[in-house]
Amino acid sequence: MAYSAEINRRRPALLLLMIDQSTSMEDSWAGIGASKAEALAEAVNKTLSNAIALCSKGTQRVYDYFQIGVLGYGAEISHQLPGTRLGEIIVSIGDLARSPKRVEQRTAETVDGAGRRVLVEQPFAVWVDPVAYGMTPMTAAFRAAEPVVASWCSDHADSFPPLVVNITDGESTDGDPTAAAERIMSLGTNDGAALVFNVHLSGIQQEPFAYPSSAAGLPNDNAELLFGMSSELPPGMFEAARGQGLAIDTGARGFLYNADATTVFKFLDLGTRAVTPTGLKELTTGLQALGQ
Amino acid sequence: MTAEPVVLANSVPKPGEVDSDNEDRVAFCSGRIAMSDGASRTARAEVWAELLVESFAQDASDPLGPARLELLRAEWLDRVASPDLPWYAQSKIADGGAATYLSVEIDTGRARFAAVGIGDTCLLHVRGGDILLAGPLTRPDQFGRSPALVSTRVGDAGHTGDRWECTTTYKNGDALIIATDAAAAFLLGAPTDALQELIHTDVLNDSEEYSDWVNFARSQGGMASDDTTICVVRL
Numbered sequence: 001m002a003y004s005a006e007i008n009r010r011r012p013a014l015l016l017l018m019i020d021q022s023t024s025m026e027d028s029w030a031g032i033g034a035s036k037a038e039a040l041a042e043a044v045n046k047t048l049s050n051a052i053a054l055c056s057k058g059t060q061r062v063y064d065y066f067q068i069g070v071l072g073y074g075a076e077i078s079h080q081l082p083g084t085r086l087g088e089i090i091v092s093i094g095d096l097a098r099s100p101k102r103v104e105q106r107t108a109e110t111v112d113g114a115g116r117r118v119l120v121e122q123p124f125a126v127w128v129d130p131v132a133y134g135m136t137p138m139t140a141a142f143r144a145a146e147p148v149v150a151s152w153c154s155d156h157a158d159s160f161p162p163l164v165v166n167i168t169d170g171e172s173t174d175g176d177p178t179a180a181a182e183r184i185m186s187l188g189t190n191d192g193a194a195l196v197f198n199v200h201l202s203g204i205q206q207e208p209f210a211y212p213s214s215a216a217g218l219p220n221d222n223a224e225l226l227f228g229m230s231s232e233l234p235p236g237m238f239e240a241a242r243g244q245g246l247a248i249d250t251g252a253r254g255f256l257y258n259a260d261a262t263t264v265f266k267f268l269d270l271g272t273r274a275v276t277p278t279g280l281k282e283l284t285t286g287l288q289a290l291g292q
Numbered sequence: 293m294t295a296e297p298v299v300l301a302n303s304v305p306k307p308g309e310v311d312s313d314n315e316d317r318v319a320f321c322s323g324r325i326a327m328s329d330g331a332s333r334t335a336r337a338e339v340w341a342e343l344l345v346e347s348f349a350q351d352a353s354d355p356l357g358p359a360r361l362e363l364l365r366a367e368w369l370d371r372v373a374s375p376d377l378p379w380y381a382q383s384k385i386a387d388g389g390a391a392t393y394l395s396v397e398i399d400t401g402r403a404r405f406a407a408v409g410i411g412d413t414c415l416l417h418v419r420g421g422d423i424l425l426a427g428p429l430t431r432p433d434q435f436g437r438s439p440a441l442v443s444t445r446v447g448d449a450g451h452t453g454d455r456w457e458c459t460t461t462y463k464n465g466d467a468l469i470i471a472t473d474a475a476a477a478f479l480l481g482a483p484t485d486a487l488q489e490l491i492h493t494d495v496l497n498d499s500e501e502y503s504d505w506v507n508f509a510r511s512q513g514g515m516a517s518d519d520t521t522i523c524v525v526r527l
Contacts, residue, residue: 008308049383058335058372058384103379113388113445122386123379 002192003234005160006277013066013160013275014090014152015051017044017268018141019128020168021074026132027169029201032261036169036201037130043265044070044128051272052097052125062094066275069148070127073141075134081127089148100125138172142180146187149194153187162187162194165254165271167264169201171222181229195231197254197271199264206258211241213251223257230255237274244270295464295527297398299325300496303521304506315391316472316521317341319349323398326355327523329413329472331390331441336372340389340444343368348395356393356408356442356455368444388448390441394428394470398525402461405468409456412439414476416469417462418491421484424466428456432481435473467491468525474518478509486513491524 007013025037032039048068055063069089070080079089082099091099106124109117149162164184187194200223202208207219211233215224230253233241241248244266256267305314315330315338326345330337343364347355355364373385392411399405407415409428412435417425429435440454462468469490471479479487486509489495495505502522509515 010308049380052380053384053387054333056335056380056384057332057337058377058381058389060378060381062380097380098378100379112447113443114447114449120386123383125379 003160003236005158005189005191007065007160007275008277009064011156011159012064012092014068014149014156014162015066015271015275016069016071016089016145016148016162016164018071018073018138018145018164018166019044019080020136020138020166020170021072021131022134022136022170022173023074023132024136024170025074025130029261035130035132037132039261040167040201040264041128041130043261043268045124045126046265047268047272048096048127049125050269051276052093054272054276055093056097062097064092064094065277066272067092067152068096071141071145072128072131073137073144074131077137077141077144090152096127097125100127101129102126135173136168136170137174138166138168139174139177139180141166142177142184146180146184149184149187153189153194157190159189159191160275161189161192163197163271163274164194165197165199165268167199167201168226176225178225178229185229185231192234193231195234195254196229197267198226198230199255199259199267200226200257201264202258202260208259208263209255209257210259210263211246211248211252212255212257213249213253218257226257227253227255237270240270240273296400297323298526299523300526301521301523302496302499302502303519304499304503305519307510307517314338314519314521315341316519317345318470318521318523319345320523321349321352323400324349324352324395325398325468325470325523325525326393326395327413327470327472327521328394329392329411329519329521331392334389335384335387335444336368337389337391339371340368340442341391343371344391344393344442345395354395354408356410356451358449361442362446365444365446388443388445390443392439392472393442393451396468396470396525398527403463403527404459404461406459407457410440410442410451410454412473412476414471414473414480415458416471416476416479416487417460418467418469418487419463419465421488423480423487425458425460426480427458428454429476430480432477435477439473462527464527466527468527470523470525472519472521474516475506475509475520475522478513478515479522482513490522491526496522496524
């Protein structure tokens with residue numbers, strides 16, 4: 001059965017994030033005070049930290065269950081993770097843990113063992129800083145991702161297929177990216193075709209569309225275009241999305257339109273859990289932090 | 293008065309992993325036996341599992357007693373925390389560790405035993421190959437991915453509502469099997485022969501034989517590929 005490969009250190013998975021860094025990302029994100037660029041960088045950094053926590057047991061060691069790349073596109077197409085160079089976009093989750101740009105100490109509210117709300121100091125690692133400058137060369141970004149995915153698939157033929165998540169607040173300014181995205185979807189491993197998901201961020205409060213199964217009712221041509229180049233959720237992710245309380249239909253695609261910050265964070269969380277051994281199973285049983 | 297029980301135990305890690313990755317722990321001393329399965333998605337669960345079983349077996353002190361539990365939590369933090377650890381390890385440790393727990397105290401003078409369990413590490417009381425009693429879980433379909441756990445978080449009493457207890461008598465020739473979840477689920481659905489093999493042969497005395505037994509159960513019997521620990525007490 002496709003999309004069922006066991007994820008382990010011998011057969012890691014791949015998560016590739018593509019982040020829009022165009023000038024419009026400077027505008028505020030619906031429902032929050034920060035700009036889209038700031039809030040997205042925050043969501044990506046938090047997602048990466050959570051992913052590392054899924055692969056850590058509280059020692060120096062990080063279990064290399066998956067590999068990750070972050071590609072920014074705006075004034076230029078650039079690798080966002082420290083230490084990566086052109087041609088070396090992908091790092092292991094262990095290398096990622098060991099190489100944040102900086103680790104900030106932040107105060108956060110949490111619940112202690114006795115159920116009381118308390119403020120605690122927590123480390124917050126930063127790999128990606130907000131950037132908002134330039135056009136939206138989405139097609140070039142997909143073209144840059146294609147050889148990375150192709151090379152990875154060739155080296156990891158028995159792994160869970162790569163997951164590519166494109167996050168944007170607008171329309172491509174360098175032509176229709178569909179063909180480039182479809183070339184990535186035509187790649188894959190013995191376990192299935194590479195997955196391409198798309199997330200559109202909204203600058204104003206508008207009706208959101210999450211995991212639609214058809215283009216009917218989508219508000220404009222750009223939404224239909226992004227929907228058309230989004231893969232269907234594989235069964236494990238479909239069940240996990242339902243486990244998050246989402247009412248989604250058969251054929252639901254990895255696509256958000258007019259998404260708010262919370263929805264995007266949950267979407268990214270779903271993606272990182274999909275590439276860790278038991279991440280999705282925790283969602284399907286309601287188990288969050290604890291599990292065997 | 294009954295004979296002194298004979299206790300045999302063995303454990304193997306998940307496929308592809310090594311002994312140091314194994315987060316199950318078992319300890320026994322003078323009729324006191326405890327087993328714990330560290331929750332692998334939590335921090336330093338193997339250290340927590342070890343503290344729980346040693347407290348019961350070696351120190352003869354109930355680890356679930358509120359005062360003792362807080363002492364053990366402090367001991368866990370002392371063992372695992374260090375300012376030299378990287379940020380991600382410190383962050384993980386702040387979220388805490390967790391483990392299942394099962395203990396059995398045997399009173400040979402009155403031919404009785406008392407068991408306490410939290411989670412899916414299970415006890416089976418066996419006579420002539422038949423399971424007379426099992427707990428905390430009694431059927432294979434009760435095993436899931438979110439068992440009750442004892443947490444390292446200070447003040448956490450979430451496990452108290454899941455506490456299973458049992459006190460009963462036994463006869464000479466009976467046996468107790470204590471097992472972590474994969475083996476427990478398998479044994480609760482296994483034929484009499486499988487139970488008798490564990491009880492009456494030297495499978496548990498020889499690590500190679502035990503490993504073969506586990507591999508066979510995984511490949512032919514559908515046993516889950518998890519850390520697998522079994523303890524047999526011949527009464």
